[in-house]
Each structure stands twice: as C-alpha cells, then as structure tokens.
Amino acid sequence: MHHNSFLAGSSNAITQYFNKANLPTQQETLGQVVVEILSDGKSLNRKSLCTKLLGRLGKATSQEEEHHYHTLIGLLFDR
Structure with a gap:
C-alpha cells in the first residue's frame, strides 16, 4: 500500500513538472x-507591449500562465 502511494506521489510530481514546462520562457x-x-x-513601445500582454493575461487559462504575464508586465515598469 505504501508503495502505491509513493508511485502516485511521484506521478503527480512529474505531471506538475511537465505542466510547468509547457509555459514558454519570458524571452519566447x-x-x-x-x-x-x-x-x-504598429509601433513597438512600452504601451503596445503592455496592451498585448494585458490581452494575453485576460485569456490566461491557469494561475501559472497568469503569473507569467504579471511578471512580464512588471518588467515593463521595473526601472
């Protein structure tokens, strides 16, 4: 019984790892x-980048994806 719970835990950890890996990098x-x-x-500037990222944030399907876009938006305003 203990062996099965270990396998289930390992399987869950591996699944979470691959789910995280599905998000593109910030550079991508x-x-x-x-x-x-x-x-x-359109002109490439901070406003156009922010507008596009906010649009993608609104369509995010997971918390990880939302966090990804929040981080990128934050980079635009970090000086």
Whole structure:
C-alpha cells in the first residue's frame, strides 16, 4: 500500500513538472508579442507591449500562465 502511494506521489510530481514546462520562457513570450505588434504594423513601445500582454493575461487559462504575464508586465515598469 505504501508503495502505491509513493508511485502516485511521484506521478503527480512529474505531471506538475511537465505542466510547468509547457509555459514558454519570458524571452519566447516577449518575442511572440513583438512579432505580433510589428506584423500588425504598429509601433513597438512600452504601451503596445503592455496592451498585448494585458490581452494575453485576460485569456490566461491557469494561475501559472497568469503569473507569467504579471511578471512580464512588471518588467515593463521595473526601472
């Protein structure tokens, strides 16, 4: 019985690890956002970056994703 609970715990830990790995890195996300802005023919500036990130934040499907976007938005205003 103890062995099964260990396997269940290990399985859960591995699942959580891979779920976290599904989020892109900050650099990848910012790169995607920059490409979207430039492809739309808009100027690349702090306001356009923030607007795009806020739009993505509004569509986030997990707490990890929300945290990811909050962190990126925070970087725009960190001096």
